[in-house]
Amino acid sequence: MVNVTDIAAQSMPEEEALVARLRAGDTQAFRQAVTTYSPRMLATARRIVGPADAEDLVQESWLAAYKQLGGFEGRSQLGSWLCRIVSNRAISALRKRPNEQSLDTNLHGEALSDPSADWFDASGHWIAKPTLWDPGTPEQLVDAAELQRCVDHHLDKMPDNQRRVLMLRDTHEKSFSEICNAMELSASNVRVLLHRGRLKLMAMVNQFQETGTC
């Protein structure tokens, strides 16, 4: 298996050199890029459109990336840029799909169960008081490799709809209207799925902080 924490750490000059070679149409550079970045792109695609369509979507994304290479300004990392292309194509793919809501998540089941239901007593006070996470900055959270792995496990366990909403909104910063449109869900359903998904991840980080386990 490819260890992403390693390949994510491509140094900037190395990446710039790679981009320059891609722009020049260097076959070996493309082969290297496709080998290096496809796993992450597949992981992104799979979590939005599902495993059956992920490979095709990533292949299309490579073609799109090739055409847009001129617009890559190096302000973000190449990997993030490629994953953004994947998420843009993924949201269009969802929009074109027939509504699968009935086959998919029971909107009234697990996805909507409230993770915070047992956080409070009858009068709405905290039972287990939250403490500020340590490390608490977003950067430190991202750098905690074990924690990030745990985030991915929990994302994978979520109902499809909930994971999609979280990925599209929080990872790829899509607007609520885009998400509602693509998923054929009402704004209030999208917001509830998102809120409860975030609470699930909060509970996960809380547990990780307390026990060090996922």
Place this chain on the structure above:
Amino acid sequence: MLSCEQVTDKLSAQIDGDLSLSERTALRVHQFLCSDCKAAAQNMRSLVQSLRDRSPAVIAEEDTLHNDYVDQVMRALEREGATSGSVRDSVGQDAD
């Protein structure tokens, strides 16, 4: 005053900027006075920011590249004219 549970229910709306002025004020006041809810709000903010632009880790078997995938993408790129060199040394599926 809002209960801690009511404040928690509105945390996402607060982060997403979906609250009315009066709701926003009520939440701020509570979070100023209640260190637990203040911590919860800060934690959720950190979480949401840490998800931004995040490259997912490759943990599932489906995300690993199967043998022909790179070749397949390379052939597609070549058809698009992305690469100048020959990439068809691997499999000659579309050799013409």
